[in-house]
Amino acid sequence: MSSTTPTDLFLSLTPHKVIEAVEAAGVLCNRVCYPLNSFENRVYEVECEDRTRIIAKFYRPGRWSRSQILEEHRFLAELADAEIPVCPTRPFPDGETLKQIDHIQYCLFQRTGGRAPDELGDDMFARLGRLTARIHNVGAAGTAEHRVRLSADSYAREDLGWLAERKVIPAGAERRYLAAARAVADVAEERLSGVEAHRIHGDLHPGNLLLRDGALHVLDFDDMVVGPAVQDLWLLLPGRDAVARRQREIFIEGYEELRRFDRSTLALVEPLRGLRMIHYAAWIARRWHDPIFPRTFPHFGAEAYWHDEASALEEVLELSRAGGAAPPDEGADEAPPSGTKYFWDLN
Known part of the structure; x- marks a missing residue:
């Protein structure tokens, strides 16, 4: 009997095997x-x-x-x-x-032609607000009992347990990283308590938008979860500066043309950012056996990497406790803040 596993076959998929599968169907x-x-x-x-x-x-x-x-x-x-x-x-x-x-x-x-938008301006954010509200209206009208529920357990604690059990984090960074990550999970759990959750995209970053001749499509629902509406907002607008905050208001105004948005959930943006960072780091570690990952993330796993991640999580904690806004003299001209390379699957 062959010892080849489904994972082995998946990693060695060839065009010939792909065509064979499509034709077999x-x-x-x-x-x-x-x-x-x-x-x-x-x-x-x-x-x-x-x-x-x-x-x-x-x-x-x-x-x-x-x-x-x-x-x-x-x-x-x-x-x-x-x-x-x-x-x-x-x-x-x-x-x-x-x-x-x-x-x-x-x-x-x-197949749908197009490309990710080069820039998202105010008009596009208003449009995306309306489009996201329409997605959420459908999402809230049904259920998904088998899908993951976005929580401190599913997006952090389970991953932290896996990382600790397998000694993935270097000893010199482990204590600091785990302390920051667990604190983020605790804040997220507290803030998520009582917040409405329904089916959402879950991974709605600009790379999952397709634009062609003015027509906009939303792609890749692979990470669809049951979670709060604000998750789909902050991934489209991950920045912390004044520009990002203004664009969030434009997005929410568009959203509220079709669906009410609970503005109190904006306090979840930083905790959700922290959960995403933890989940992302564990995702890379879980996939390290796939040859594409060491090639794509050559600096992953070094002690400096985990110290950088700990710093980013400590920043998330500080901002969470301060209400989520960066100080007015910081980040005015910055792109999205540290820890934003967490947009993992392009398809």
């Missing part, structure tokens, strides 16, 4: 297949027999269950039915949206 292809940029999953552009192009997405084994993936697909279908510009799955000829080959689950999407 009933879609005839030409021998044209290109890998697309994605860390967490494997994503390919495939040419069908009629020369149209589709996107084949292969889910990393062990990350999501079949039930969790199908809840993502159902949410996308509901959004598309509400005429919200997303990219829903393309059903296979038998009507299903999820197939499996060699214990690797995969689905298809219709």
Whole structure:
């Protein structure tokens, strides 16, 4: 019996195997297949027999269950039915949206052209506010019992336990990092208590927007969670300076044209930022066996890396306790603050 695991097969996916999987599901292809940029999953552009192009997405084994993936697909279908510009799955000829080959689950999407916006101006943030509100209206109208709920446990404490158990953090930085991270988790848990949660995108950063000829699409619901609406706001606007705060107001004004926004949840921005940083660091550590990760994150794991992360989390704590705003003389001309390289999956 072969000792090859689904993870081994996933890491060694080839264009030939991708085409074989797509054709096994009933879609005839030409021998044209290109890998697309994605860390967490494997994503390919495939040419069908009629020369149209589709996107084949292969889910990393062990990350999501079949039930969790199908809840993502159902949410996308509901959004598309509400005429919200997303990219829903393309059903296979038998009507299903999820197939499996060699214990690797995969689905298809219709190819949508465009690129991430170069700049997001005031008009775009007002537009994104309205679009996010429409997504949240649909999200709040249904449930996702199998998806992750964004919490201090799921986005921090479980990861910290995993990091500590495997001695991932160098001894010289471990105590400081864990103390800061656990304090962030405690603040996040307190602030999240009683806050309304529903289905949200969960990873709504500018890289998951697609713009072409003025048409805007929202991509990649792979990290869809049950969480607070403000998560989708701060990821689009992660900055701490006066410009970012003004643009948040523009976003909220657009959002409130279609759905009420609880402004008290803006106090969650810094704690949510901290949870994201913890979750991101653990994500890299969990994926280190994948050859793309050491190549992409060459400085990860060094003691200096963890001290930098601890400093960023300590900053999050300080700002959380101060109400979330940077001092008026700081950050006026800065891009998003430290710790913002946490936008992990491009597809």
